[in-house]
Amino acid sequence: EVQLVESGGGLVQPGGSLRLSCAASGFTFSRYWMHWVRQVPGKGLVWVSRIESDGSSTSYADSVKGRFTVSRDNAKNTLFLQMNTLRAEDTAVYYCARWVTGYWYFDVWGRGTLVTVSS
Amino acid sequence: QSVLTQPPSASGTPGQRVTISCSGSSFNIGTNTVNWYQQLPGTAPKLLIYSNNQRPSGVPDRFSGSKSGTSASLAISGLQSEDEADYYCATWDDSLNGPVFGGGTKLTVL
Numbered sequence: 001e002v003q004l005v006e007s008g009g010g011l012v013q014p015g016g017s018l019r020l021s022c023a024a025s026g027f028t029f030s031r032y033w034m035h036w037v038r039q040v041p042g043k044g045l046v047w048v049s050r051i052e053s054d055g056s057s058t059s060y061a062d063s064v065k066g067r068f069t070v071s072r073d074n075a076k077n078t079l080f081l082q083m084n085t086l087r088a089e090d091t092a093v094y095y096c097a098r099w100v101t102g103y104w105y106f107d108v109w110g111r112g113t114l115v116t117v118s119s
Numbered sequence: 120q121s122v123l124t125q126p127p128s129a130s131g132t133p134g135q136r137v138t139i140s141c142s143g144s145s146f147n148i149g150t151n152t153v154n155w156y157q158q159l160p161g162t163a164p165k166l167l168i169y170s171n172n173q174r175p176s177g178v179p180d181r182f183s184g185s186k187s188g189t190s191a192s193l194a195i196s197g198l199q200s201e202d203e204a205d206y207y208c209a210t211w212d213d214s215l216n217g218p219v220f221g222g223g224t225k226l227t228v229l
Contacts, residue, residue, distance in 0.1 A: 035218070037218075043223075044121060044207065044220060044221070044222045044223040045156075045164065045207055045209075045220040045223070046220065047217050047218045047219065047220065050217065050218075059216060059217055061217065095163055095164070100169075103152070103169060103170055104151060104152060104154075104210070104211045104218075105152075105154040105166060105169040105170070105209070106154075106156070106164075106166065106209075106218075107166050107169070107175070109163040109164050109165070110163060111162075111163050112163055
């Protein structure tokens with residue numbers, strides 16, 4: 001079964017850091033671009049970051065550029081999101097999602113992990 | 120404010136046909152294919168329609184998508200209570216160099 005499972009969320013103070021993980025299983029992880037998408041509870045979906053299949057190229061939304069870093073370990077089938085200098089507005093559920101290149105859509109989503117930035 | 124514009128809400132009675140619109144620009148919908156995601160309460164988004172009008176395996180043919188110019192729409196026929204969910208359109212934006220979403224439409228089955 002194709003599956004993505006996020007972990008690492010929690011409560012962190014403003015200015016703090018957190019590292020999210022996304023464990024992939026049931027498919028050849030190294031062949032896919034992967035993304036992070038977040039959702040403030042009760043609000044819409046917002047793209048955060050992407051990383052190409054071999055990790056050679058990354059991209060970020062302006063709102064997180066310079067503070068967040070996406071990476072992956074293809075040997076361990078795991079995607080990461082290092083989040084630094086966190087702000088209250090980063091509070092959201094963070095989803096990892098698999099991207100189908102060539103057709104340009106997310107075909108598999110994880111269940112998400114909640115990040116709460118608050119003092 | 121989302122790059123793609125959707126109505127915040129839609130509603131219908133069981134058996135009815137409902138459509139949800141999604142408006143963009145030449146940088147996104149006008150150039151790239153549109154996808155739709157369904158998010159049931161308390162769950163992760165699920166791919167509903169890809170490449171404007173294609174259904175993944177397992178998605179009922181009651182769901183259909185279309186695109187014209189810089190707009191797209193999702194139609195749900197034979198509305199059922201289990202269709203009550205949030206629906207999001209999405210596509211690639213060439214100016215932002217990333218995926219963009221609509222603000223979501225909350226569908227209520229009366």
